[in-house]
Amino acid sequence: MQTKREENEPLVEPNPPKIFKSVKPPQGLSEDYWLKVTRYHFWYSLAGIVLGLACMLLGVTLFLRGITGSTSWVASIFGMDSSLSDAAPGAILFVVGLFVVFVTRFNVKVRGSKR
DSSP, X not given: OOOOOOSSSOOOOSSOOOTTTXXXXXXXXXXXXXXXXXXXXXXXXXXXXXXXXXXXXXXXXXXHHTOOOOEEEEEEETTEEEEEEEEOHHHHXXXXXXXXXXXXXXXXXXXXXXX
């Protein structure tokens, strides 16, 4: 929704959408639907934890075994920079495992319950 503006006045929406803060679910969906959504989200998170821990354990194993190599990693995502230079493959796998666990973590927020 756009509002009318003067010549030098910037266009500003009165209520900007809050996309990343929360998602309002549509009304009328059954409790069984939300139970299934929560269950699938749990299994997705559990698979992420298992995969992340496997990467981390493999990384620690490679690091402790002394597997060497020269690996560089430079990433810039959403304004954040990450840089690993001349890192062992085990260290890279460990960092990837941490990232997978962080991205797939399970969280449920219930707001405005009227019960």
